[in-house]
């Protein structure tokens with residue numbers, strides 16, 4: 001079995017987000033880029049599976065749609081243990097565009113892992129669209145993934161419990177962070193090996209955008225937190241009434 | 248000139264930061280209080296490749312440059328200098344010494360498990376009567392034909408108990424004074440070696456420091472590093488590199504304290520506003536930041552020279568002296584900015600201050616660094 005893990009290149013989660021002048025995108029000046037946290041968990045689980053079932057899983061490949069600036073992120077994925085990286089050389093402007101680009105390479109992988117969302121625009125759309133374009137089954141909100149003979153044991157979180165599914169391949173799993181316990185820190189050996197692993201750059205196919213960002217807005221700034229002593233219920237009620245005006 | 252780090256250097260910096268902020272932080276206060284050795288972290292950092300970062304991969308090392316080492320040392324030291332001194336001694340004293348001056352037999356047998364971190368090493372130079380003045384070695388290694396017989400006492404040895412391998416500096420020909428000093432590599436388990444009690448230290452409390460006694464310890468001839476009489480030059484050359492590690496440790500203590508001070512100053516309110524809005528505090532932060540930046544530049548410059556194969560002894564002395572001295576200043580100011588909270592353990596800065604003090608003492612005191620630097624000027 002070959003596994004493909006989709007890798008989004010997103011600003012570090014501690015970045016103070018600023019918008020560009022016309023408020024249609026993030027101002028990327030000084031931003032540190034990381035693997036989208038959900039994708040990093042997916043990659044971690046893929047590596048765990050490859051180690052646990054060395055015979056059954058032949059390779060883990062990572063793919064990204066992006067400019068050459070996303071290559072450090074892909075090389076980090078290689079350092080963590082992926083065997084090969086593919087970059088489709090185009091700007092990833094919307095989910096439909098990204099999914100159509102990925103569709104050209106993804107078909108040959110029996111298992112595709114996509115993060116349930118990306119921490120930049122939180123679109124939550126690429127995984128589902130790609131499954132549709134490839135005409136294959138997909139399962140969303142996956143929190144557990146294991147091999148059972150030639151099938152996949154998939155756990156999904158549902159309201160108030162878990163659902164355990166036995167799935168045939170090919171499959172596209174849209175994963176939650178719980179898929180792996182803790183993301184891996186690349187070891188020196190991995191960093192060194194990443195130097196010689198293939199990073200293939202592929203030209204984009206003709207595609208179109210299904211959406212365009214009209215305007216981004218920041219949430220209203222949170223008011224400062226006021227601490228009230230635990231025995232001062234009177235003051236709490238007064239504050240809720242007079243200042244917060246919620247009572 | 249180019250101040251940019253490579254993609255790999257950034258990746259190593261991030262890896263060290265992730266490990267420190269995710270794992271070391273968890274039990275650092277407890278280990279400091281109980282003076283317990285961070286065995287599980289040594290193992291984890293070994294698996295990540297941090298115990299022999301700069302050694303050739305042929306001998307199980309990470310094959311990385313000294314700049315990467317500085318970056319890693321800074322990140323680990325921001326959180327836990329007890330851990331980072333273990334990393335530093337193993338990398339820049341023990342592994343570096345064997346990698347640079349060991350022969351093939353010594354590299355195969357001693358360097359390989361040290362570079363992989365499967366074992367760790369200690370560096371035995373100081374004695375009760377020989378600290379700054381390392382020339383007056385009293386530990387004697389007597390030539391007995393196919394082996395040396397070692398007698399004497401070493402003092403203040405980091406990793407003394409947890410190490411499996413010792414690099415030992417001893418006198419083989421007292422008449423020749425420092426020209427009669429020789430270096431050896433040996434197993435800690437050799438018969439005749441015993442340890443003094445665990446030193447109860449002010450800081451770096453979870454690294455183990457002991458004195459080591461040698462009583463008729465047999466060291467095979469093939470364990471001698473270089474020729475007889477090479478030991479003093481060996482030790483001085485190794486310490487030149489080691490100082491980059493301790494300089495980077497001091498840098499990490501300072502930058503870690505600065506990060507905590509900045510965060511606290513933005514949060515803590517006094518007289519109706521965040522204390523950062525009082526210029527006396529803001530200017531303190533500014534002074535601290537300039538010192539940290541200077542120390543970082545000195546560390547990276549020394550590492551850069553070493554990586555280029557150029558002389559770096561004076562640069563590493565400058566980095567060590569400056570970084571250690573400002574680590575003391577910056578950590579002290581960080582405690583001041585924290586006020587009373589800075590004086591209790593929960594806020595970490597008092598520990599950073601206790602730890603910073605040692606960087607002015609070991610691997611050559613600040614005074615000794617100034618001797619090295621001034622001699623280079625007055626030559």
Ligand SMILES: Cc1cc2nc3c(=O)[nH]c(=O)nc-3n(C[C@H](O)[C@H](O)[C@H](O)COP(=O)(O)OP(=O)(O)OC[C@H]3O[C@@H](n4cnc5c(N)ncnc54)[C@H](O)[C@@H]3O)c2cc1C
Pocket residue numbers: 336369370371372373375377378379380402403404405406448451456605608609610611612613614615
């Ligand atoms: C926790 C810890 C861990 C250590 N780990 C190791 C280790 O792993 N291996 C190892 O070999 N050693 C180790 N050391 C020893 C350390 O390197 C020495 O303590 C250090 O070199 C100073 O020597 P000393 O303590 O004998 O002080 P001294 O040499 O007695 O110095 C006392 C004071 O006099 C000053 N002084 C001395 N000579 C001069 C001079 N010519 N001009 C001006 N001032 C001078 C010094 O700067 C210092 O302020 C460690 C020490 C400590 C505390």
